[in-house]
Amino acid sequence: MRSRALAMLVVVLGVLGSVASYAAQAPKTDDSPPAELKVANRSIMVLRATLLGEVPALRAKRAKTVITEALEDMDDLTVTLDPVQNSYLVLLGAKRAFIVSPNDVDTLEYASVRQAAEGAAENLRRVVAETQEARSLHLMFKALGAAALATFIYCLLLWGMAWLRRSLLKQLPDLMHRHAQTLKVGRVQIIDANYLYPLVTRLLWLLRWLVVLLLTYEWLGFVLSRFPYTRPWGESLNNYLLDVARYLLEGIIGAIPGLGVAVAIFFIARGATAFSRRVLRRMATPGTFSWLNHETLQPTTRLTSLAIWLFALAMAYPYLPGAGTDAFKGLSVLIGLMISLGASSVVGQAAAGLILTYTRTLRPGEFVRIGEYEGTVTELGMFTTRIRTGLGEVLTLPNSMITNSVTKNYSRTVQGAGYVVDTTVTIGYDTPWRQVEAMLLEAARRTAGILRDPVPQVFQTALSDFYPEYRLVAQAIPSQPRPRAELLSVLHGNIQDVFNEYGVQIMSPHYFADPQEEKCVPRDKWYAAPAQPPKEP
Template identity: 75%
Template structure:
């Protein structure tokens, strides 16, 4: 008998141990939190299983108990009663629900008692609203208040329409009066015809904002008058108050940072003005060779840019919202844009600085850049503008100018003016002294070509069929188009002089040896207009 009893005990103990081990090894099921709502008002959120009941069962049981209690009586007493580590919320003599320690995990409550008292307070509010919903006199008062609020709301809307018509009627007169007062000399700074559409759109935007605000307040007030919709109205009002408090808190919190940013701004402004004065003093001739009246302005701009970039980097952390994701995204976008376009932009800017500090070009000089010729009108950081003799304005990238040969016709002349030159090719059977004399004669006949310094003729090449003669002279300073006219007049005079002395300008080309040798005998070295005294 004893052996059988021991066998049964060991069997039961083994089964209990197996069940316990299985329960420990089995995955634990986490119950989803479920909210208890009564009469459209949130009472409590159940998160744990209590007394074998899951959150769904607890909510279902609590709704049933509270509904039956409210159906039986309107005046119910709500109390809490501790039970071990939990608290039981009592509705009259009935247990409505239990608040356990696991129900407050991740919530704003510090203790189970505090959570139970808050749930009991909300339940008392539900009882009071249920009693109010069953009182016809209170419902009629609420409906009357809602009607009065609706009438005030409609009146405000019509008042806004009336004010809008009056303002739009007076707006043209006011704008014309104030825009006439804003003048620089006799020129108005703002045109009322362009400002009126902008002002009317701004007024329309303000009107819609005010209408939405009035609608929001009216809806929240009306919903708060009735027990069932009161939670919705309270949430609307609380959201507006929270939004206003958040904005006010953000504005107050941003004041110290804005103060620091403004201080950095004024310091940078003072430093910029100080550096401008220092650079103007250093630009005096004889102080620095690279700093003069031509490089002073770009140097001041670069110095100011460096100061303001440094100030922006210092003030950025103090700007409102500098640590938000929006600012971070904007910074990434700006950095991406700069990285994509920095190659060409930085290259053009560097080329502009090279042209400025090497003084390759100056405004007013006549230059030839590649295939383009004209007077420099503007030397910028990224582009250079030249005006041609045909009335065209060309904008050339600075990188192209630094990468090609630039001929400056104004830099080497004596005094103001520019160099004018042309090339002719004459056969070997024409004496070179006669060609030089005719070219100089054509230069003398051309208005605008200076006699001092005198024009010169150079034999630049002795080609197979003819020598090349280049006439170089200095012209008076003038606009680009007169220079083109001057070249045209010079070419016309060259043709006239050569025709007068019977010399053809057409250059010979041979397919075989000529029957007679192409040379000039000594007795024909000085035909007119050449003179023997010119021979060296």
């Protein structure tokens, strides 16, 4: 009877193997979703093929029922593989657990059907071992003891970290004040402890929570791994942490060659910048190039260095970590778009600044008039130019406005340091022009700050309908004179005094008819109240 039963079992298995082989060789004709065979919270295998009309979900349900019944009936079970042509039968004791066919194999995960079947059998052996472990009271108490010990160590580490944090916070102010006093450049203290303390406390707070999260993660993974049912969760936690650490380590190691190339490009660019600076300094010597002198040397050096560093950045960009990722590319496009949309005016200002620099339209220290603004140039920058007016105001003018307006330079044609002072008066035709010129020159001689060499000059700029126009042109130096506005005020006062002394009427602003009396101020009324005469030296 026993031999007859064995013979019948062999026949049945052969028929099932033939059917399974045929089903495995037959192509898939349905779109049934794959189903995961999971027993005792552990994944055995993902079934993907439809066999004998059973979809993957039904196959997984039947296999789970068979495995569960086998685990409940017997404790000592062996897992074996029985090859049937291109498929494999996974046997649990004497029972068929499930079939692994070629259509069940994910080619990205397994190289062959046999490898997939061996992996599924190994997972099933773990289920059998963990089931036996769960039924052992001794092993469960041992797992509880290990979990309790791990929990005690975890709480002890948390308490020790809290104690260390409190100790550091108590000693931190004294340490910071003591070491902050030593960090000085000359007599200037680099770091203020009052501002550094909140930053350090926040860093310690962040470090504390990072350590707490790491300890909690490790404790949870260890405790879950002690018990059979939760062991897959603990293994997944540990594997995830190891995968992240492996990914970071591989990324760091993989980025080292690219970083080496980028660092080499950085040092090459640094050397090229220093070399170009020395070459430009030699080329700026007088008589070498007309466009390169001590005024244009600094902006030329900056532009050359900027060009070298931009070229170096473009060369090093492909070697930077993450340069090939979509996020890095998208960020680069976004930054480029923002610069192109928002920097048009900035580029225009910079171009205007370069034009002013290389054409040498303005120089610091020169007295100029730009549109309706007049003053001494104090700073000539790439984007703006600052001038100080005679009233003590500091005006910041965009360089594009300067290039688009007429600039009158009062200091460019003078002899030595200084600027030009000019003013215009209109006198009637009944006054001899030679007398007018002599009176204007006398007023210039009385004005402190106006140079006698070169000699002031008077020009008749127009012969209008009612009067000629006289223009007094003189030179002043900025070291002795007052600001231009104050000097012009004194000059205008001296012109009025001289003309009043000689009884000559100034016809400005307009002349319609001869008055009954000449519009002059007698000398005895020059200091009418509340004016005060100057004190005798």
